[in-house]
Amino acid sequence: xxxxxxxxxxxxxxxxxxxxxxxxxxxxxxxxxxxxxxxxxxxxxxxxxxxxxxxxxxxxxxxxxxxxxxxxxxxxxxxxxxxxxxxxxxxxxxxxxxxxxxxxxxxxxxxxxxxxxxxxxxxxxxxxxxxxxxxxxxxxxxxxxxxxxxxxxxxxxxxxxxxxxxxxxxxxxxxxxxxxxxxxxxxxxxxxxxxxxxxxxxxxxxxxxxxxxxxxxxxxxxxxxxxxxxxxxxxxxxxxxxxxxxxxxxxxxxxxxxxxxxxxxxxxxxxxxxxxxxxxxxxxxxx
Amino acid sequence: xxxxxxxxxxxxxxxxxxxxxxxxxxxxxxxxxxxxxxxxxxxxxxxxxxxxxxxxxxxxxxxxxxxxxxxxxxxxxxxxxxxxxxxxxxxxxxxxxxxxxxxxxxxxxxxxxxxxxxxxxxxxxxxxxxxxxxxxxxxxxxxxxxxxxxxxxxxxxxxxxxxxxxxxxxxxxxxxxxxxxxxxxxxxxxxxx
Numbered sequence: 001x002x003x004x005x006x007x008x009x010x011x012x013x014x015x016x017x018x019x020x021x022x023x024x025x026x027x028x029x030x031x032x033x034x035x036x037x038x039x040x041x042x043x044x045x046x047x048x049x050x051x052x053x054x055x056x057x058x059x060x061x062x063x064x065x066x067x068x069x070x071x072x073x074x075x076x077x078x079x080x081x082x083x084x085x086x087x088x089x090x091x092x093x094x095x096x097x098x099x100x101x102x103x104x105x106x107x108x109x110x111x112x113x114x115x116x117x118x119x120x121x122x123x124x125x126x127x128x129x130x131x132x133x134x135x136x137x138x139x140x141x142x143x144x145x146x147x148x149x150x151x152x153x154x155x156x157x158x159x160x161x162x163x164x165x166x167x168x169x170x171x172x173x174x175x176x177x178x179x180x181x182x183x184x185x186x187x188x189x190x191x192x193x194x195x196x197x198x199x200x201x202x203x204x205x206x207x208x209x210x211x212x213x214x215x216x217x218x219x220x221x222x223x224x225x226x227x228x229x230x231x232x233x234x235x236x237x238x239x240x241x242x243x244x245x246x247x248x249x250x251x252x253x254x255x256x257x258x259x260x261x262x263x264x265x266x267x268x269x270x271x272x273x274x275x276x277x278x279x280x281x282x283x284x285x286x287x
Numbered sequence: 288x289x290x291x292x293x294x295x296x297x298x299x300x301x302x303x304x305x306x307x308x309x310x311x312x313x314x315x316x317x318x319x320x321x322x323x324x325x326x327x328x329x330x331x332x333x334x335x336x337x338x339x340x341x342x343x344x345x346x347x348x349x350x351x352x353x354x355x356x357x358x359x360x361x362x363x364x365x366x367x368x369x370x371x372x373x374x375x376x377x378x379x380x381x382x383x384x385x386x387x388x389x390x391x392x393x394x395x396x397x398x399x400x401x402x403x404x405x406x407x408x409x410x411x412x413x414x415x416x417x418x419x420x421x422x423x424x425x426x427x428x429x430x431x432x433x434x435x436x437x438x439x440x441x442x443x444x445x446x447x448x449x450x451x452x453x454x455x456x457x458x459x460x461x462x463x464x465x466x467x468x469x470x471x472x473x474x475x476x477x478x479x480x
Contacts, residue, residue, distance in 0.1 A: 007455040014429065016436050016451075045462040046430050052411035053431050056327050057320040062337055065323070068344040069315040224409070246334050270333045271408065 004028050009039050013046065055271065060243050146254065146263070150247035152206045152215055153229045153265040168202040176203055180214045186260070188214045188232055191283040196276055197222050206231060213261070228266040230280060235261035242277050244270065253277045260284065311351050314360050315344055321432060322364060328427035329372050331416055339375070343368045359438065366442045369424050376420055414464040422457035425450055430458070 004024075011017050012025045029036050167179045180203040181187045190200060198218035206215045213233025220226035235256050242255040253273050254263040262284065264277050322343060326336035346367055347354075354363055415423060421443070428439040429450070436454075440447045 005455070006459055007451045010455045010458050011436070011451055014436070014454075041462055042458055045458060045465060048407075048411050048465065049415065049426070049430050049461065052408045052415070053324050053328055053427075055408075056324040059320070059323070061316075061319045061323065065319055065337060065340055065344065066316060068341045069319060069348075070312050071348045246337060249334060251333065269409065 006038075009035070009042060013039065013043055055274075059270070059274075060241075062245060064246070146245055146247060146252055148206070149229075149231050149252060149254075149263040149265050150250045152204070152231070153250060156204070156215070156217060156229060157227060166202070166204045169200045179203075180205060184212055184214060184234070186234055188216075189284055190216065191230065191280045193218055193228075193276060193279065196220070196225060196272070196279070198226055198228060198276075201227075223267075225268050225272050225276075226266060228264065228268060228276070231263040231265065232284070233261045234259055237261070242274070242281070244273075255281065257281065257285065308351065311348075311354070315347060315364070318361060318364050319344075321361065322368060325365060325427050325432055326368055326372070327412075328415055328431060329368070329420070329423055339368060339372055342371050346371065361432075362434070362438055362442050365428060365432070365434075366444075369442060372424075373420065411461075411465065414461050417464060418457050418460060422453050422460070425453040426457040426461070429454055 008017070008021065008025050008028075012022060017025065029039060167176045170176060177188050177190055184205075188203075193200070197220045199220065201217045201219045204215040204217065206213055213231050216230045216232065218226055218228045218230070220228075236259070237256055239258065240254075240256045242253050245252045245254065249267060250265055251268060251270055251273050252263055252265050254261070255277070256262070262280065264273055264280065266273065268276070319340065322340045323336060326339040326343075327333065330336045330339055343364065347364060350367075354360070415426065418426065424443060425439060428434045428442055429436065434442065436447045436450045440450050443450070
């Protein structure tokens, strides 16, 4: 290593020089203000670098990695395959074609193998014998709510535009929320995400955690952030802190607070997602 | 009679290849946050980083018997992550792929007030991602993970002098890119260090 070199400066910053080498660098620094500036800049860059990756170490570790560390998983990157099997049980039929379509879409997108025939998707109502009822689909959704949330998002993105929006955004979004809330156990609030460059596009009625929920759709030209879906539903489960999950190429942050289950879904970078989740949680809890 | 649909897991029966010692597994779990951070510095997305960490966990468990008690577990795991990543780079010709992802992630120039701080962090990460792979590894090991030059040399299997030169080039390049704003505009370069 040359005594007067960038290597020496970096090693000096990293505390990797012996006493003699350190003395040489310090003499160099004393004699040349330009070198002192360079040392300062290098030091600042190192701080920036550590800062840029600091939050990752503080994030919740995804369950799939914990499972992998326990030796409980198969190969990396494979989607979990869930098979729906029929068992004998009588359930009342319920006409809810829309939920079937959603579940089927989620299934197609996320590797669920669903043993239902095309005929079930074709009619407005289900035949009592052999068909899926809304309750049965809800039961499936309880076990699969994140898959469903991701499936709903994919469905929305693949459909493009506002094709699947039940209640499009309007000048009076209070009216939008009123309409979507009619089918929900509690009034939905609309978080304002304009500071993130996200515009509210409209709302859909979906099923999450086995219950009807509102999917609020936000759009932006910034591909690092959106489009983004926020699903808000009710739950009887205990509160949980925001937890990060992946479903294929989607990032999901979900949390439960005071009877409300929320899921943020999108391809947004995780840093943005955490920031937006904090913002949403704050706005939803605001009095 | 109607049918009720219950869940059965197709891969329920997938067993671990061999019994995993709890102590080893605990060490691995404790390392996960650092492994994710290290992997994030090497790859271009959170999902890719997590895939890498998952693959590293699986390989570590399969080779538990190769870990020598008394040596540093973190260095051993970093070496596994690095090895898998380099293998993936070679196998997938990721240079072009990285460039595509970088372009895709640029987004628009739309002003977003409250994301400025995060954009600054993203800019640093992008600047790191533009460094050659060997420099990226060295920078993450020493500057972010806090390994000594000697430990980093053991992880990467190169002499300490090579660590010093890679580190200096990486730090200078990073500083220049951040000053020039290249973290946002540049294209990927996985040229050899």
